[in-house]
Amino acid sequence: MSLDRLIEGIVRTQNPAVVGLDPTLDYIPGFLKEPFLAEFDDPMEGAAAAFLEYNKRIIDAIYDIVPAVKPQAAYYEALGWQGVRALCETIRYAKGKGMFVITDGKRNDIGSTMKAYASAHLGTFGAAGKQAEPFGGDALTVNGYLGTDGIAPLLEVCDERDRGIFVLVKTSNPSSGEVQDKLCGERTVYQMMGDLCETWGGEHLGKYGYSAVGAVVGATYPEQLQELRLRLPHTFFLVPGYGAQGGSAAGIAGAFDERGLGAVVNSSRAVLTAWKKEGCDERDFAGAARREALRMKEDLAAVNKAIHI
């Protein structure tokens, strides 16, 4: 169990970036969404169909230059079961294009319930011979607040199916310090959670030295990124907060190891709404997403000179 498939995608594209697929109707140009909204009586069905088509076009525009996508489940759940179906189909489409998919669900519960979340998002349903993947993601974001028994069922699935998790350690939002920066004995809560990631990842390291248990560390906290990189040598980072939340490439530099690995940086809104910022023809929205993804790649390369290996 490891995050090697993600790392291999980063090496192949020479791009430590993930594009967040967080669609809203507002981001989707009229020419694309209006026919779907008109076609279905149920507004959620029309919106879900528009989300899926929009995602496919974004994926088509970036899959050769960006190794991974991160659909945030909330945007799909907002449309009920139709949205959840669009999420499943988006995951399947991205995987069909060779992308690594991180489902951003931030799940956590007691062990028995986590077993259900683990098989839903990373596992399979059904018996041998008649088995299917419910969601089919490669990795899932989770909350570690309930402790080890809430994480153990995920580790089992990660082991069996070469999947990964990213545990919330130091989140990118402005209030993250209210709990995460509090001292608990001699360690902050985020340090304690980071140390647990190293423990949960255990001895099962992939060929690049990272385990299947990654950590979410926000681009908006450069000092903590650097500190945690040194403290957690086997824990790969998912770094949200670049772009729309104000995180910069310079602030992210400390997240990478000496090989240029160690982190994958997320950008959602900045890529999805690039066509609005550019002011280009709305029919070129996917082209604008690609241009923004290439701009981000260059921006990251300026602080993370080369990804060796």
Ligand SMILES: O=c1ccn([C@@H]2O[C@H](COP(=O)(O)O)[C@@H](O)[C@H]2O)c(=O)[nH]1
């Ligand atoms: O600490 C965290 C954890 C998760 N997120 C998620 O990442 C994206 C960020 O979107 P942007 O549009 O690039 O700001 C979004 O899905 C969040 O739910 C985070 O921002 N911070």
